[in-house]
Amino acid sequence: MAVVTRFAPSPTGYLHLGHVHAAFVAWDAARRGGGRFLVRLEDIDPLRCRAEFAAAALQDLAWLGLHWDGDVRQQSEHFSEYRRVLLDLAGRGLAYPCFCSRAAIAREVAAAGAAPHGADGGILYPGTCRGVAPGEWAARIARGDAHAWRLDMAAALDAAGRPAMRFREHGAWVAADPAPFGDVVLGRRDVPASYHLCVTHDDAVQDVSLVTRAEDLLPATHLHVLLQRLMGWPTPDYAHHPMLFGAGGERLSKRDGSVSVRELRARGMAVADVLRMARL
Numbered sequence: 001m002a003v004v005t006r007f008a009p010s011p012t013g014y015l016h017l018g019h020v021h022a023a024f025v026a027w028d029a030a031r032r033g034g035g036r037f038l039v040r041l042e043d044i045d046p047l048r049c050r051a052e053f054a055a056a057a058l059q060d061l062a063w064l065g066l067h068w069d070g071d072v073r074q075q076s077e078h079f080s081e082y083r084r085v086l087l088d089l090a091g092r093g094l095a096y097p098c099f100c101s102r103a104a105i106a107r108e109v110a111a112a113g114a115a116p117h118g119a120d121g122g123i124l125y126p127g128t129c130r131g132v133a134p135g136e137w138a139a140r141i142a143r144g145d146a147h148a149w150r151l152d153m154a155a156a157l158d159a160a161g162r163p164a165m166r167f168r169e170h171g172a173w174v175a176a177d178p179a180p181f182g183d184v185v186l187g188r189r190d191v192p193a194s195y196h197l198c199v200t201h202d203d204a205v206q207d208v209s210l211v212t213r214a215e216d217l218l219p220a221t222h223l224h225v226l227l228q229r230l231m232g233w234p235t236p237d238y239a240h241h242p243m244l245f246g247a248g249g250e251r252l253s254k255r256d257g258s259v260s261v262r263e264l265r266a267r268g269m270a271v272a273d274v275l276r277m278a279r280l
Contacts, residue, residue, distance in 0.1 A: 003033030004209045007061075007068075008040040008199070011053035014260035015060045018214070018244040020278040025241050026212045027066045038206055039068040043076045044191050044198055060261040064271055073206065075198050082193035085201055085231065086149050086186060094156050094230060095186060097137045097147040098129040120219070124182045125150065149187035151227075153179060160229040167225050168237045169218075176225040184223060200224045204233035215240040244279060 005026040009019055030037035039061065043049035058072065075082075089095035100108075109123055129137070130152060141147060157179065165176035186197045203211065211221075218240045228235045264274050 001209065003030050003035035004038065004207050005030040005035070005212055006038040006040050006203070006206065006208050007066075008042050008202075009057050010042045010045070010048075011050060011057055012045070012048040013053055014262045015057050016258040016260050017274070017278045018258070019057075020064065020261060020274060021244045022212070022214060022241070023061060023064070023066050024275065024278065025239075027068075029210055029212055029239070030069075033210075035209075036069040037066070038070060038073070038208070040073045040202060040206070041075065042195065042198065043074055044079075044193060044195070046076070047190065049076070056262055060265070063265060064261070064274065073202060075202065078198075078202075079192045081205075082187070082197055082201060085197060086193065089151070089186070089230065090149070092159070093152065094159060095149050095151050096130060096132070097141060098125070098150045098183075098185075099132075099137075099140060099145055099147045100125075100128050104128075120181060120184070125184075127183060130183065146189045148185050148189055150183040151181075151186050153181065153183050156226060156230055160226055165225050165229055167221060167235050169221075170239050171237075176222045178223040178226040180219075181223050196220065196223055196227065200227045200231070200233060203236060204228070204231070208236050210237045210239065212239045212241060214243045216243060 007019075007023040007026045009015060009023075015023075027037045039058070041054050041057070043054060054074070061068065086095060090097075105123060105125060105128070108126055108128060129150070137147075165178075166173050167176055168174070184196065185194055187193045202208075218238075221238055221240070225235055227233075261274065264277075
């Protein structure tokens with residue numbers, strides 16, 4: 001079967017050289033495999049994502065010659081689909097609403113005298129709302145209580161059959177171990193669905209067969225394999241590539257003001273030079 005890859009930036013700023021590296025890796029894998037290269041805009045955060053950044057990303061990709069196949073998928077247009085996934089998981093007892101604020105969680109963890117951290121680096125949720133009866137949480141939701149949605153990790157592992165979960169990383173089989181994420185958030189108060197839920201859903205919907213992305217996302221793949229198993233979605237192959245760092249060893253990021261492709265274009269730099277800077 002032809003390879004289907006995707007490049008999925010979040011439009012919270014202009015593309016930088018790290019994005020160029022990631023986009024090229026995906027584009028090249030698709031072209032060498034005689035397949036399709038897709039572009040997806042992960043714009044689920046209404047406070048940070050902006051239309052001008054989305055438009056600029058597409059302009060930059062076209063300028064670089066990284067032309068994509070088909071329409072660009074924008075996640076903000078598909079919240080109803082992600083909602084159905086959440087309700088499906090909740091209906092099977094695999095997800096539950098959490099009414100705890102971050103401050104309340106921090107206080108509870110501090111009072112317990114320990115602050116274990118999950119695979120994503122955050123404080124591991126102590127499971128405060130896990131035992132709330134469905135009738136009670138339904139009543140709280142009906143009266144408008146703010147809540148997030150969390151995966152019941154223990155129930156999910158039982159349902160998925162933990163020993164059988166694995167994925168192909170650069171052609172080698174890797175056993176998936178999502179347990180360190182704990183009861184991870186699948187939907188927040190301010191954002192209807194999480195990155196983890198949206199990305200696995202969209203990879204399935206778009207028939208992505210090879211996920212290429214930076215190695216810092218390798219831990220998340222263990223969780224994504226679990227969600228794929230729970231929802232009956234196929235698990236694509238994965239290839240996590242090394243991250244691109246600046247001259248001083250700093251990680252390239254929009255937040256830290258890394259030089260953007262837009263700025264390099266404005267300086268009159270040639271595409272070949274930009275690609276070379278992105279170590280391609």
